[in-house]
Amino acid sequence: MKLPASVQVLERGWLSSNNIVFRGTGETALVDSGYGSHAPQTLALLAHALAGARLDWLVNTHCHSDHMGGNRAIQGRYQCRTSIPSGEARLVEAWDEKALMLGFADQRAERFRIDDEFDAGAVLNLGDIDWQALAAPGHDTNAVMFYSPEERILISADALWENGFGVIFPQLFGRDTAFAETRATLETIARLNVRLVIPGHGRPFTEVGAALERAFARLESYETSIERLARHCLKVLLVFALLDKRSMPLAGLPAYVQSVGVCAELNARYLRMTPEALAEYLVADLEEAGAARRDNGMLVPLVAA
């Protein structure tokens, strides 16, 4: 599982994506900045990884809150150049809280400055290594991955994890092509001869074929039942909210699932449950999965933030 000396992976939990720090002979760079509420921790980890160097360049794989939530704080500390995928730039410029899954999903991020954009096909030199930006639509229509053919390392963000991938949000909200895009992205990865994947969440891994098999099987199960994907999405977002808030009053959950746009829209489209029944279903399922527990009238998370 050897990483080049110029590449450091700061493995985070679920609220913050992993951060990848590049220190070569040229510019220093960072891929993805974590969640906003973790910004002090992210700045401390980054300063440690940079060992006194300044940060020249910040790059995002996509603009969900757990990948770009630290951008503003990092720009404030380092005045670094910031580059994002061109498809995301339009949404960030408009600060589209629905398309960026921010207020719509009860998530937060501070607005940040964009210095330049890049398209799939661009080559970025990070840590003295050339990385190809590859389109990775599915979980996020405008997302990119970075691949080094020389090192055979893939920075996959949320397109492939050791066990699964990021929720295919676009399919749930009317983009009928997102399942097919997810499949095409997985097939792109399968064609690359990847030795090591640095995912957006979880540890770097080398068993790429097995991870792809699990990902294809998961995709098929969602294609068979979009309701399954809707339920999965609601659970993922509730765990994210729990990690963000640290705990939530159980009595307030029915009102919560009514008030958050994603929850209300998914329930209306796919599940059609009463808010009380939906809240109880989600809590019971998270308990059974060992992701949360009831404690004195509160729901508390059991996974690492």
Ligand SMILES: [Zn+2]
């Ligand atoms: Zn994401």
